[in-house]
Amino acid sequence: MRKNPVFQNEVLGAAILQVRSGRARSRTTLAKALGVSPSTVGMYVDRLIAENFLSESGVRQGPMGRPRRLLTTLAGAGWFAGVEFHALRVQAVGVDFSGRQTTAVVRPLPAEVTADSVIKTILLCVAKLTEAMQGPLLAVGLGVPGLVDPQAGIGLHYAFIPDWNQVPVSSLISTRLGVPVILQNNLRAIALAERWFGMGHDLNDYVILGPRSGFGIAMVLHGKLVEGAHHAAGEVGRWPWPLGGGDGTSQELHHVLSAPATWRRLAGVSVREKLPEDLRAALVEFAATDSAEWQAVCADFARVIGCLQLLTDTEVFILHGPLTALGERFCESIIRAARALAPALATAPLKVVPSVLGDDAGALGAASLAMEAWSPA
Incomplete structure (x- = not known):
């Protein structure tokens, strides 16, 4: 040895x-x-x-x-906390040493959310998990939205929390809890959730599609997460839209293909329309439609996924977020539209599927991050 x-x-x-x-x-x-x-x-x-x-x-x-x-x-050797958040809520799960989810906690964030309120809510969630878990807390994984620097443990920027800039998240949490804290972008954390709890267990190459409050992707190539030289790999929501724009009038992709934007398009309402409290349930209403709006949404997703397939040659795209409520039919419609739009994809093994994981996928992925990073002292 x-x-x-x-x-x-x-x-x-x-x-x-x-x-x-x-x-x-x-x-x-x-x-x-x-x-x-x-x-x-x-x-x-x-x-x-x-x-x-x-x-x-x-x-x-x-x-x-x-x-x-x-x-x-040995399941009781200790446990891992996984925490993921966005501008509306913090979600946390406790996973035992054998990798089984034991308990979960969800806490809403205040309307005027700040970086400080996020940190305090994360600590409250971990404290609540501790009441239900056995053995010592070994490590905490954090799925953080926006741009992150995993090596430094810093949340660089998140547009939906005004003062979320250069936040030393890992050190703030680790100092209070006394355990290692590992940080990663929340969509990349979801990619790890698929590896441990979903359909990515036996895959080396897959892409997470994340049309949630914004639009991003996470890529696993050759079994490894792709972060990028500046921690910004997968920020496709910042693409100009429509593609080929440049006249100064185009939007960014997340303005038209995020989950809220997709619901508004399918519902035929303006951007000022208030979102339903349960967006996933509201989207179910459109899962069986074949309206012009449905066709337009599928065509837009097809353009994005077609370009990504030609770029990554991935085995499968795994859809996450509220749009999974649209089911397999939505994914199949995207595939058909992509093949029609791009002749190069006519015979390509293009595959898009809705994830079987639920809303806690980000927290599960964060716990996976902690499990993968931890080693005995």
Whole structure:
């Protein structure tokens, strides 16, 4: 076993992730997954068992050879908090050491929301989770809207909270809670939620579509999140719209394809129309329509997704947010429109599906972020 403690902790953390994900269920499969010798992995496993992070029990008979003892994580070894917010609310989940969601909390934000009120509400949510969870809090993951600097733990800018600029979120939360706090853009956090709790478990390449209060995407390429050189990868909501504009009169894409904008278009109301309290439920009304507005919305989404498919060559686009209420028919309509608009996509394996995860996907993703980043001290 190497003596470098940083290396050892990284391998120990990686070992726990492999067992937690189910990709490694024995010492032999764990050694293969980590690329280390069986004798070395044995020492790591023995240490993790001694520290009550892993257990080894039962036997599993493979097609050949001796029966294998099964490795599992111990759910009560500790827990992870995942927190995601936007301008209206903070949502938090508690996930046990084995990666199972145990409890959830939602708190509204005040109408005149500030950075300080967001931080205070996050702390209140984590305190509420603590009442229901077992074992020590090990780490907190934060899904933060807008531009973020994950390495520095800073929320750079979010247009819908006036003073959300250069906010040192990680240090503000970590100082109060005394545990590591890992920050990421909320759509990238959702991408991790798909990896652990949704349909991204066995995918190396997928794109999260996030038409929510704005419009953004998160990309996973070759199994890794794409952040960009300036932490702004996926900010397609800032594209000029319509594409090919430039006469000074065009809008930005999020003005016409965010969830609120899409509802207003389908409902045929002006931008001044008050949004329904439950936007997802209101959108269900249009899931079976085939109006001119429906066709126009699908065509606009098709232009965006067609361009993204040619750029990323992804396996699947996973739709998140209130527009999942429009169902598979909405996704299929987008695919047909994209193939009609772009001849290059006529035979391409274009796939768009609604996520099976709910409104807490961002918080689940933030908890996933904490799970992936944590390693034993």
